[in-house]
Amino acid sequence: MLEKLEEVKRNIQSEIKSITALKDAEQLKVKYLGRKGIVNDLMKLIPSLPSEQRAAFGQRINSLKTEVTNIVEELLKKFSVEITSKAKHEIFDITLPGKRPLVGKKHPLTQTIDDIKEVFARLGFDVVYGPEVESEYYNFEALNIPADHPSRTDFDTFYIRNDILLRSQTSTVQIRVMEKQPPPIRIIAPGRVYRPDTVDARHSFMFHQVEGLLVDEGVSFADLRGVLNQFIKTYFGQDVQMRFRPSFFPFTEPSAEVDISCSLCKGKGCSVCSYSGWVEILGAGMVDPNVFKAVHYDAEKYTGFAFGMGVERITMLKYGINDIRIFYENDIRFLSQL
Amino acid sequence: MTNAGLVVADIQSVEDDFCLDVEVTSNRPDCLGVVGIAREVAAVVGASVQLPEINYINTDPRSKPRTSIEVSKLISVAVEEPILCPHYTARVVKHITVKPSPEWMQKRLKCIGIRPVNNIVDITNYVMMETGQPLHAFDSDKLSDQKIIVRRAKSGEEIVVLNGARRALFHDMLVIADGKRPVAIAGIMGGRETEVSESTRNILLECAQFEPRQVRRTSKVTGIASDSSYRFERGVDAEGVELASKRAVTLIKDLTEGEIAKGAIDIRSGKYEKKRITLRIERLNKVLGLEIKRTIASDILKRLQFNILNEVETGFKPVSTFIDVEVPSYRGDVYREIDLIEEVARIYGYNNIPTKTSIIVRGSVKSKYEIVEDSVRQFLIGMGFYEVKTFSIVDTSPLQSVNLWSDRVGIDIANPLRQEESRLRTCLLPSLIRTKIYNMNHGVEQVRIFEIAKVYLAGEKLPEEKTCLSILADIDYLTLKGIIESLLLNLGIISKCEWMILGGSILFKADRSAKIQLGNNVLGYIGEAKELELKTSPCVVELDMDLLVKMSHFSKKYHALSQYPPVLRDLAIIVGEEVTWASIEKCIADVNISFMTVINFFDIYRGKQIPSGKKSIAFNLCFQASDRTLKSEEVDVAQQKILNALQETLGGELRKQ
Numbered sequence: 001m002l003e004k005l006e007e008v009k010r011n012i013q014s015e016i017k018s019i020t021a022l023k024d025a026e027q028l029k030v031k032y033l034g035r036k037g038i039v040n041d042l043m044k045l046i047p048s049l050p051s052e053q054r055a056a057f058g059q060r061i062n063s064l065k066t067e068v069t070n071i072v073e074e075l076l077k078k079f080s081v082e083i084t085s086k087a088k089h090e091i092f093d094i095t096l097p098g099k100r101p102l103v104g105k106k107h108p109l110t111q112t113i114d115d116i117k118e119v120f121a122r123l124g125f126d127v128v129y130g131p132e133v134e135s136e137y138y139n140f141e142a143l144n145i146p147a148d149h150p151s152r153t154d155f156d157t158f159y160i161r162n163d164i165l166l167r168s169q170t171s172t173v174q175i176r177v178m179e180k181q182p183p184p185i186r187i188i189a190p191g192r193v194y195r196p197d198t199v200d201a202r203h204s205f206m207f208h209q210v211e212g213l214l215v216d217e218g219v220s221f222a223d224l225r226g227v228l229n230q231f232i233k234t235y236f237g238q239d240v241q242m243r244f245r246p247s248f249f250p251f252t253e254p255s256a257e258v259d260i261s262c263s264l265c266k267g268k269g270c271s272v273c274s275y276s277g278w279v280e281i282l283g284a285g286m287v288d289p290n291v292f293k294a295v296h297y298d299a300e301k302y303t304g305f306a307f308g309m310g311v312e313r314i315t316m317l318k319y320g321i322n323d324i325r326i327f328y329e330n331d332i333r334f335l336s337q338l
Numbered sequence: 339m340t341n342a343g344l345v346v347a348d349i350q351s352v353e354d355d356f357c358l359d360v361e362v363t364s365n366r367p368d369c370l371g372v373v374g375i376a377r378e379v380a381a382v383v384g385a386s387v388q389l390p391e392i393n394y395i396n397t398d399p400r401s402k403p404r405t406s407i408e409v410s411k412l413i414s415v416a417v418e419e420p421i422l423c424p425h426y427t428a429r430v431v432k433h434i435t436v437k438p439s440p441e442w443m444q445k446r447l448k449c450i451g452i453r454p455v456n457n458i459v460d461i462t463n464y465v466m467m468e469t470g471q472p473l474h475a476f477d478s479d480k481l482s483d484q485k486i487i488v489r490r491a492k493s494g495e496e497i498v499v500l501n502g503a504r505r506a507l508f509h510d511m512l513v514i515a516d517g518k519r520p521v522a523i524a525g526i527m528g529g530r531e532t533e534v535s536e537s538t539r540n541i542l543l544e545c546a547q548f549e550p551r552q553v554r555r556t557s558k559v560t561g562i563a564s565d566s567s568y569r570f571e572r573g574v575d576a577e578g579v580e581l582a583s584k585r586a587v588t589l590i591k592d593l594t595e596g597e598i599a600k601g602a603i604d605i606r607s608g609k610y611e612k613k614r615i616t617l618r619i620e621r622l623n624k625v626l627g628l629e630i631k632r633t634i635a636s637d638i639l640k641r642l643q644f645n646i647l648n649e650v651e652t653g654f655k656p657v658s659t660f661i662d663v664e665v666p667s668y669r670g671d672v673y674r675e676i677d678l679i680e681e682v683a684r685i686y687g688y689n690n691i692p693t694k695t696s697i698i699v700r701g702s703v704k705s706k707y708e709i710v711e712d713s714v715r716q717f718l719i720g721m722g723f724y725e726v727k728t729f730s731i732v733d734t735s736p737l738q739s740v741n742l743w744s745d746r747v748g749i750d751i752a753n754p755l756r757q758e759e760s761r762l763r764t765c766l767l768p769s770l771i772r773t774k775i776y777n778m779n780h781g782v783e784q785v786r787i788f789e790i791a792k793v794y795l796a797g798e799k800l801p802e803e804k805t806c807l808s809i810l811a812d813i814d815y816l817t818l819k820g821i822i823e824s825l826l827l828n829l830g831i832i833s834k835c836e837w838m839i840l841g842g843s844i845l846f847k848a849d850r851s852a853k854i855q856l857g858n859n860v861l862g863y864i865g866e867a868k869e870l871e872l873k874t875s876p877c878v879v880e881l882d883m884d885l886l887v888k889m890s891h892f893s894k895k896y897h898a899l900s901q902y903p904p905v906l907r908d909l910a911i912i913v914g915e916e917v918t919w920a921s922i923e924k925c926i927a928d929v930n931i932s933f934m935t936v937i938n939f940f941d942i943y944r945g946k947q948i949p950s951g952k953k954s955i956a957f958n959l960c961f962q963a964s965d966r967t968l969k970s971e972e973v974d975v976a977q978q979k980i981l982n983a984l985q986e987t988l989g990g991e992l993r994k995q
Contacts, residue, residue, distance in 0.1 A: 102722025104786060106715055109727055114712075124700030127708055132730070133749070133762070133794060133801050148551040150364045150572045158731075159752040160762075164800065166731075166751070186700060192730060192792075196755050205755055206729050214697070221683065222627025222694040229693045244688035246343030246680070248363035254626075254680035256688055286625060289676055303625055330726035330773045332782045 005060055008038055012068060022079035029072045039065050108338040109208055109327055112315045113190045116210050119234045123227060125188045125212065130173035132192055136163040138172040142294040143251040151250045158194050158205075166194035170211035171251055174287075174306060177213065178295035183302050184216040190311070201323040208311035213287070215297070215304030221254065221286055224305035228284060232260055236318075241267070243278055252285025252306055264320070272317070279317060282309035342382045343684055344369060350449075357449045367572035368668040371470025381641040381685055390468055392584040394591050394598055407432075409599045413478065413542060418489040420607035422512045423524065425547040426488055427583050428603040430478060432540045434458065434596035443593075452565075458534045458541060461589045463565070470668075471545065471574050471582035472566035474514075474522060476532045478542040483517025486542070488524065495520055499527040503562060511556045512548065525553040525570040527562055543590070545583035547574060575668035576610045613665040614647065617678040620659065625679050627694055630686070632658045638685045639663055639678065710829060710887045711790060714807060717828050721821055723786040723809065728769035730792065731759040737870065740765040740845050742863050742880055743804060746796040762794035762801070766808035767845060767867075767878050774810055775871055785876075786811040790883060805883040806862075810876050815850045815866055818877040822854075822864065829890035835861060837920065844868070847875065859885050904935070904962040905973045909981075910943075911990035912954050922955060925987045931976045933968060936960040947993075954993050 012032065019025055032038050042061050046054055106114070117127055130138075136147075145151050158166040173189035189211040197203040214227070225244065232242050241261035249255045259280050262273035269275035284307035289299035312324050319338055326334055339346050339360070348359035360375060368374040373389065380387045412430050417423050438444070439460035447454050447463060454460050462473040478484070491507035497520045498504045505523070507513060513520035514528075522528040525548035534541060553570040557563050587598050617639075619632050636646050645664035665672050672678065683691065704712075715725060731751065732738040739748060741764035754760035763769065766789050777785050788809040795802040811818055819837070826835070836855040840863060842848030851865025862881035869875055913922070919939055926937055941956040948954050959980070961973050984990035 102786065104719040104721070104723040105725065106719060107725040107727050110715070110725055121702045121704075123697070124702050126702045127705065129707070131800060131803055132792065133803065135800065148554050150550070150554065153364065158754070160749055161752065166762075184700075186702070194731070196753065198755065205759060206731065216698070218624065219697070220625060220627030220694070221688075222692045223697055225627075225688075225691060225693040226695040227697065230695060242693075244691075245340055245345065246684040246688060248343075248365045253676045254683045254688075286676075289674065328727060328729060329776060330724075330728065330787070331780055332724055332777050332785060332787075333780070335724045335726070 002057075002060070004042065005064060008032075008042070008064065009067075012071065016071065016075070019075055022076065025072065025075035025079050028075065032068045033065070033072065039068060105335055105338070107327075107330075107335065108315050108319070109311050111338065112311050112318070113208065113210060115235060116231075116309075116311075116314075117188065117190065119231050120188045120212065123186075123230060125186050125214075128173060128177055128187045128189050129191060130167075130170070130176045130189060132167055132194070133160060134165060134167045134172050136165060138175050139165055139167050139169070142175040142291065143171055144288050144290040144294075145250045149250070151248075156196050158196055168195050169193055169308065170209040171306065171308060173211055174213045174251075174291070175295060178215070178292075178297060183297065183304075184214075185304070186214050186216075188212045199325065201325065204312065204324050204328065206328075207324070210309050210311060212307045213304065214306075215287065215302055217302055219303045219305060221305070224256075224284055224286065224307070227305075228258055228282070228307060232258075232281075235314075236260055236263060244284075247283065247285075249283055249285055251288050251291050253288045255283070255285035258282045258284055258307075263317070272320075281314060281317070282307055284308070339375075339379065339382070341687065341689070342378060344375065344378055352445070352449050355449075364572060365671040367569055367574060367670070368470060370569050370572070371466070372468050374470055374668065377643065381638075381643075384641060389581065390585050392581065392588050394584055394588040407599050409601050409603055412599055413481075413484045413486065413603065415486040415603045415605060416488070417605045417607075418487060419512060422549045422552045423488045423546060424549070424607045425579050426486075426603075426605045427545045427579055428486060429543045429545075429583060429587055430540065430599040431543065431587065431590050431594070431596040432599060434539060434541060434590065434594040436534060436536050436538050436594070439464075440593060456534065456536070457593050458538070458590070461586055461593065462543075465582050465586045465589065466565060466569070469575075469578060469582040469585060470569060471578040472525065472569050473582060473586055474528050474544045474566070475534050476521060476528065476542045476544065477534050477538040478540045479538070480532045481516040481521065481542065482519070485517040486544075487515045487517075488546075489513065489515055491520055497521075497523060498530045499523065499562060500530055500533055501527065501562070502530070503560075505560045505562065508559075511559070512552055514544065523556060523560065523562065524548050526557050526560070526567040527564050541590075541596075543583065543586055545579050545586065547576070547579060573670040576670070577667035610667060612645075612667060613673055615663055615665060615673065615675060615678055617661045617663065617675055617682075618659065619661070621675060622679050622682060625676070626683055626691055628686075628691060630682075632661065634686070635682050636661050638682050641685065642666075642669075642681055644678075644681075706890070707887050709892065710890050711883075713829060713890075714790065714825065714883075714886070717825055718788050718809070718821075721786070723788045723811070726770070726773050726787045726789050727791070728766070728773060728789060729759065730763055730794070732761055732763045732769065733758045734761050736844060737768045737771070738763065738765075740768055740843070741795075743793060743882075744795040744802075749794050749796055749801055764793050764795060765845075765880065766791055766793060766806050767810070767880050770808055770810040770878065771867060771870065771872065774876060778873070784812045786813070806880050807883045807886065808878070808880040810867070810878045812874060812876045815864070815877050818879060819864060822879060822881070826886075829886060830892055830894070831856070831886070831889045833857060833889075837864075840865060842868075845878070854881070856885065856889060861885055898964070900962050900964045902963055902965075902967045904960050905968050905970075906958055906960055907973065907977055908956065908958045909977070910941075910954050910956040910993040911981075911984055912948060912952050912993050913984075913988055913990045915951055915953055917988050917990070919955065921988060922957075922984065922990070925983055926959070926980055929976075929980050929983045931961070931979070933961050933963040934959055934976065935962050 046058055049057055155168045157168045170189050170191050170193055177187055192206055193209050194206050197205055229242050232240055243259040244256045247255045247257040257280055259278035261267040262277055262279050264270050264272045267277040269277050273279045287304040287306050292299040345361040346358055347361050350357045362369045376387045409430050415428050417426050436456050439457040443460055443464055444454040452463050458475045462475050466472045490509050491511045491513045495507045512524040514522040514524055521532040548570045550571050550573045553567050557567040590596055591598055623629055643666045647662040748764045749762045751760050774785055790807050792803045792805050837852040838855055840851040840853045842851055846865035847868055853863055854861040864879040866875050867878045923937055937959055939957045943954040961968055981992055
């Protein structure tokens with residue numbers, strides 16, 4: 001047995017001499033140290049030995065294994081260094097640009113709508129949608145805008161037929177939701193709206209609004225202020241101030257227009273805020289009792305508030321965009337910026 | 339003022355004075371005059387209003403003696419439509435001198451954008467701007483029979499108004515007529531024939547009230563709008579006629595040296611009764627979220643000139659719980675308790691109302707539509723697609739008229755702004771192609787874009803609004819198809835789609851386009867776009883988003899991974915050109931080997947060793963059981979069954995190596 005060990009030692013010494021490349025060294029490693037290698041074969045002989053010899057023989061094999069391992073490792077190192085030094089004049093440039101996968105983006109208006117949805121979702125508002133082609137009833141009558149009423153002039157409208165039109169505001173969704181379910185209601189309704197405005201830097205015949213509605217017992221104007229303040233601080237920033245101004249909408253009473261302190265000039269006055277320090281961002285108010293009447297809600301028991309904002313306007317404010325038309329040109333150079 | 343609801347849009351300094359541009363909301367016609375604005379300012383600052391001077395009775399002995407003729411001797415007035423004209427007054431001034439109005443008046447009129455004409459016309463305009471009550475002056479010598487009749491127009495009548503427009507009149511329009519013909523469209527504009535000119539010597543000054551809806555309708559139908567119709571449409575002060583009329587004659591007396599006939603003709607259909615409303619303090623506080631006392635509310639209402647009726651103890655209810663008020667005649671917009679609540683809130687200051695954050699906690703749930711829409715967007719963005727938004731209203735060109743979903747024509751807008759935007763679209767793809775062209779013209783050669791939006795299909799009453807997902811990309815058909823397949827898997831739609839030959843259209847190339855069928859429904863259309871105006875032919879797809887939402891499901895379940903090794907078999911079969919991969923896949927599936935898990939297509943080859951008219955299709959099959967290691971022999975048996983089936987059904991021959 002011991003002779004076998006010595007023979008292996010001799011063989012390996014002679015084989016080393018014929019090794020000239022990394023490949024040979026690797027083969028040598030497999031031959032002696034592999035799973036079916038010579039060293040392992042020797043190990044398998046141990047059980048056949050008389051028990052008193054086993055321990056000693058085992059030690060000898062282990063030391064042989066260490067010896068062979070050292071030799072092989074040295075050879076491997078030697079030849080791999082040689083290869084590396086051969087390639088010395090080809091240095092890998094780790095500063096080359098990375099290979100970037102194509103990545104797209106959501107449209108800026110979708111980003112704004114998603115951000116608004118997110119804020120209101122955290123306040124418990126569900127997102128609902130309604131039709132864009134509507135009857136006059138949902139766009140006007142049910143919203144307390146009777147025919148031949150001067151407030152109709154504030155809402156120029158595209159018509160399809162006599163009483164069918166393209167909704168000029170997302171408030172239509174308020175009525176559709178309240179018709180279907182009793183209070184409490186807490187919804188926002190984003191979507192496209194249409195008005196026959198001649199297109200220029202500030203007007204588009206199609207734009208997006210987000211409407212909000214909350215109806216329950218004991219809802220007050222102070223709650224409206226609270227919810228909108230929460231939205232404004234979350235969306236525009238904690239240091240932004242809110243201001244309510246009395247206004248008029250047929251479907252709310254009292255009605256307000258809501259301004260935020262101009263984030264561009266911090267309220268000092270600039271061209272964006274027409275040197276007033278304030279920028280109008282939304283309209284709001286307490287749901288008019290006539291609207292509740294249209295959907296058969298008890299206006300004495302329930303109160304509620306509604307608000308609506310223009311998505312384009314908010315997006316333009318947020319990113320400093322000065323021409324509304326750019327949203328619908330879909331120039332990839334624009335879309336990739338935001 | 340802005341904080342009370344009157345937005346001051348602009349302040350301009352004019353010589354020694356200022357001109358304020360105030361935005362007046364449509365519910366506040368009382369503020370369409372300087373007096374109204376003054377009343378608001380007075381309420382805000384707690385001051386009182388000084389009304390314009392009315393002193394037309396000439397008492398100065400040095401000037402000409404007052405004419406003693408009664409108006410009723412000079413002219414007669416009949417109101418045939420008291421509902422449409424609840425109040426009509428006429429005064430007459432004789433021997434006037436028509437000339438330019440004084441400098442100060444011209445300056446003020448010009449400042450607010452009114453062109454000075456002559457002293458009489460300027461005075462009527464000036465008083466309207468002062469009081470909010472429109473007036474009109476007729477050259478009374480041109481009135482036939484010295485008669486004014488407020489009546490409906492007769493068919494066949496027409497009028498040429500001050501601005502030169504000629505309009506036919508109809509029975510539903512209210513006119514001011516003399517003995518023979520209409521001389522004004524009531525409340526809207528006077529006629530040219532009775533206009534005050536330099537030669538005018540005697541005038542009839544009309545100051546009246548007209549029913550708002552009638553004025554609005556007539557103004558719309560005739561297409562004639564004026565400062566006067568603007569005010570009548572919104573409703574003037576129910577008791578404003580007297581002040582305006584007297585103010586006007588005061589100015590006429592002072593500026594034209596005319597003789598004012600005695601008295602006025604005043605025809606009124608009934609006595610005006612002031613509205614009375616009760617405001618409950620508890621309700622006020624509940625709606626506003628305030629805790630204010632009765633005295634604060636009543637003080638605000640008093641400042642707004644509301645008459646408090648229950649100032650003293652009534653004995654019925656404790657006075658502190660409600661306020662009974664009488665509404666000023668000029669506040670037509672206030673007629674309910676909620677309107678009083680707004681008045682109190684406005685003057686109390688919206689920004690003095692607390693900012694509460696006490697709404698009840700409530701969880702909101704994302705709808706399935708939202709989940710799918712978000713998921714689709716995120717998936718496509720990750721694949722390098724940009725989301726676009728294009729207009730729903732398009733032109734009527736053949737390209738834009740493509741309708742994949744219905745054979746009915748698109749819905750036209752009755753009052754479009756331009757022909758370019760006159761129809762609701764029936765397909766999103768033409769807009770994506772336009773977007774591709776736009777980008778190409780701006781130096782972006784390759785695009786990957788998508789849009790999620792509605793198409794509008796003609797329906798019974800309201801159209802069907804179908805939400806679609808459309809994609810355009812400069813990639814080949816199979817790459818786009820692969821993206822759609824992955825998208826469907828991502829939405830949990832595991833049932834297989836059928837891709838059926840579409841045969842081309844105005845949009846798609848004939849040999850590379852398909853109708854995609856999912857179950858019994860059409861999921862959409864895919865294909866290589868025809869060149870059209872493009873230099874390239876990108877691939878496009880339009881899918882029924884509503885169907886995607888319906889078919890998607892996100893309830894997932896874990897399946898234990900098999901502990902046993904899979905067996906892979908690579909095969910190539912030679913089939914005729916007409917044999918599709920779908921038929922091969924179906925044929926293999928139909929053999930129904932329980933332990934066959936995947937069929938992978940990997941190659942199609944036509945060449946030397948393959949007879950012409952045939953092709954070699956290479957694929958591999960994966961066999962794996964969840965309960966044992968498959969024996970080579972049983973896989974062989976299965977494979978042979980499959981090959982036999984392919985041979986029998988499709989004439990497929992195994993390709994020998």
